[in-house]
Amino acid sequence: MSSIRVRAQLKDGVTQVRTLISHPMETGQRTGSDGKKIPAHYITKVQARVGDRHVLTAHWGPGISRNPYLSFEFEGASAGDLLSLSWVDNLGESDSTQVEIA
Template identity: 75%
Template sequence: MSSIRVRAQLSDGVTNVRALISHPMETGQRTDSGGNTIPAHYITEVKASLGDREILTANWGPAISRNPYLSFQFEGASSGDTLDISWVDNNGESDSTQVRIS
């Protein structure tokens, strides 16, 4: 199961994208109940593309909240096109998903 839930809707030539990413987004500055530092674990890059066209690249860091929400708009898509969204984190983990624009 993907860690990314996304909707992409076309309205008057503009595609509205809303994505929710399940990720702990730990800063590396918090401690657990035993006083041990919780290791840093956060998304460093989010990408969205439509075929070969890169729509968005977001460089993130530890200041982004847990389970981040991302919303953006772009022009030039058609209903039925496939939008690819992916992320990579500082531990080398990654995930991606595709959504058809409705």
């Protein structure tokens, strides 16, 4: 199952995107129950595009909350266009998904 849940809704020419990503977003500052530091593990980049068009790139640090939420709006897309969303984290893990703009 994808780590990304995303909805893209078109209204009056504006596409509103709301997304939730499952990710621990560990800062590297916290101590685990074993007394050891929990290693940093956080998303560093989220990209949204429609076809070749760059819509948004988010650069994140560990200051974004666990299971991150992101919403944004853009113009110029049509219903049925595919919005693709991808993320990569500091350990090189990644995921991506596509959603039809409705």
